Amino acid sequence: MQIPFVDLSREATLLKDEIKEEIELVLKSGNFINGPKVKLFEEKFAEFCGVEHAISVGNGSDGLTFILKSLNIGKGDTVVCPANSFIASAWSIIAAGATPIFCDVNDDLQLNIKNLSDIILTSTKAVMGVHLTGKLCDVEEISKFCVKNNLFFIEDAAQAIGAANPEGLKSGSFGVAASFSLHPLKNLSVYGDGGIITTNDFEIAKKVTLLRNHGLENRDKSKIWGFNSRLDEIQAAIGLIKLKYIDKWTDRYIEIAKLYSEKITENVSKPQTKPGYKDVYHNYIIKVPTISREKIMNELSKVGIETKIHYPIPLHLQECANSLGYKEGDIPNTELFAKSMISLPIFPLLKNVEVDYVIENLNFIVNSLSF
Ligand SMILES: Cc1ncc(COP(=O)(O)O)c(C=O)c1O
Numbered sequence: 213m214q215i216p217f218v219d220l221s222r223e224a225t226l227l228k229d230e231i232k233e234e235i236e237l238v239l240k241s242g243n244f245i246n247g248p249k250v251k252l253f254e255e256k257f258a259e260f261c262g263v264e265h266a267i268s269v270g271n272g273s274d275g276l277t278f279i280l281k282s283l284n285i286g287k288g289d290t291v292v293c294p295a296n297s298f299i300a301s302a303w304s305i306i307a308a309g310a311t312p313i314f315c316d317v318n319d320d321l322q323l324n325i326k327n328l329s330d331i332i333l334t335s336t337k338a339v340m341g342v343h344l345t346g347k348l349c350d351v352e353e354i355s356k357f358c359v360k361n362n363l364f365f366i367e368d369a370a371q372a373i374g375a376a377n378p379e380g381l382k383s384g385s386f387g388v389a390a391s392f393s394l395h396p397l398k399n400l401s402v403y404g405d406g407g408i409i410t411t412n413d414f415e416i417a418k419k420v421t422l423l424r425n426h427g428l429e430n431r432d433k434s435k436i437w438g439f440n441s442r443l444d445e446i447q448a449a450i451g452l453i454k455l456k457y458i459d460k461w462t463d464r465y466i467e468i469a470k471l472y473s474e475k476i477t478e479n480v481s482k483p484q485t486k487p488g489y490k491d492v493y494h495n496y497i498i499k500v501p502t503i504s505r506e507k508i509m510n511e512l513s514k515v516g517i518e519t520k521i522h523y524p525i526p527l528h529l530q531e532c533a534n535s536l537g538y539k540e541g542d543i544p545n546t547e548l549f550a551k552s553m554i555s556l557p558i559f560p561l562l563k564n565v566e567v568d569y570v571i572e573n574l575n576f577i578v579n580s581l582s583f
Pocket residue numbers: 271272273274297298300301342368370371392393394395405406407
């Protein structure tokens with residue numbers, strides 16, 4: 213059996229007719245940028261997250277940069293972000309003109325609040341919490357820390373649409389603002405690049421709305437220097453269709469994760485969900501002994517199971533981050549996890565028979581190795 217890490221064509225096939233119909237309507241309307249579909253998608257997205265404003269942008273990376281710029285964070289400022297994340301978290305800080313400070317992560321791969329107090333500087337203006345794998349970072353403690361230290365708390369919610377705390381508050385509603393990615397691989401995606409910012413702050417909403425569209429207040433008048441980073445009507449129409457399915461598909465991510473957690477051998481470390489929290493399992497990451505990781509991935513590949521690593525190179529050790537002066541050994545948990553994590557296939561249209569095949573083969577491979 214061949215099990216892809218993600219197969220986007222299954223979903224596209226399922227939604228083909230609905231999507232064709234909606235695209236045709238957009239084509240007929242002649243309205244392709246800044247039109248009614250974008251507006252409606254933003255309204256529905258804000259409602260879903262339980263926030264006042266949602267402002268769509270060209271991608272989730274720009275969303276983070278625009279949030280930082282809207283808070284006047286730039287040259288001479290530092291912003292904390294976890295070292296185990298996608299490069300875009302750090303890039304957005306660089307793109308705003310500021311400098312990232314990398315924080316270690318806990319066993320659950322989320323930002324380590326204890327490490328935070330050791331690394332902030334007088335130049336630090338914000339903490340970017342990344343809800344990695346679709347699990348909320350420690351939003352309550354980070355928020356308290358930020359209030360106490362007069363810092364902005366920004367959410368990188370790229371991977372975490374629908375993740376919630378025990379009170380039902382969702383990702384995108386905890387920080388001063390959050391950025392979501394709508395990249396095709398994300399839990400809520402469009403068929404190209406896309407992103408969306410959420411906030412309850414009217415001033416941030418106003419500023420990022422200018423930033424995404426050349427700083428234009430109207431057709432002719434630019435108030436600030438801005439960018440061209442917009443979601444287009446066709447992608448918004450697709451986003452609207454996908455929003456109808458998000459709860460059902462989130463349930464399926466959780467169901468697959470539950471099967472993995474129940475049936476995968478205890479000889480590997482599996483993700484845990486804190487009681488009452490809703491993790492949406494954008495990725496299901498196990499940890500195995502460093503020495504066996506390559507062998508396990510190779511053996512899985514031989515039986516047709518595709519796996520990935522999120523992420524094999526910590527942000528502070530990326531070549532592009534050389535000038536920031538970090539070295540190996542500086543951020544120990546992140547570095548260890550980079551060598552021991554394996555992401556297993558997970559997507560809503562993965563079938564139970566495929567999930568079972570992954571579990572059986574993984575268990576066989578792991579249990580035949582002597583750790
Ligand atoms: C944690 C994280 N932050 C930011 C981004 C950037 O999103 P985009 O690809 O839409 O720019 C991603 C996307 O992969 C991500 O996973």
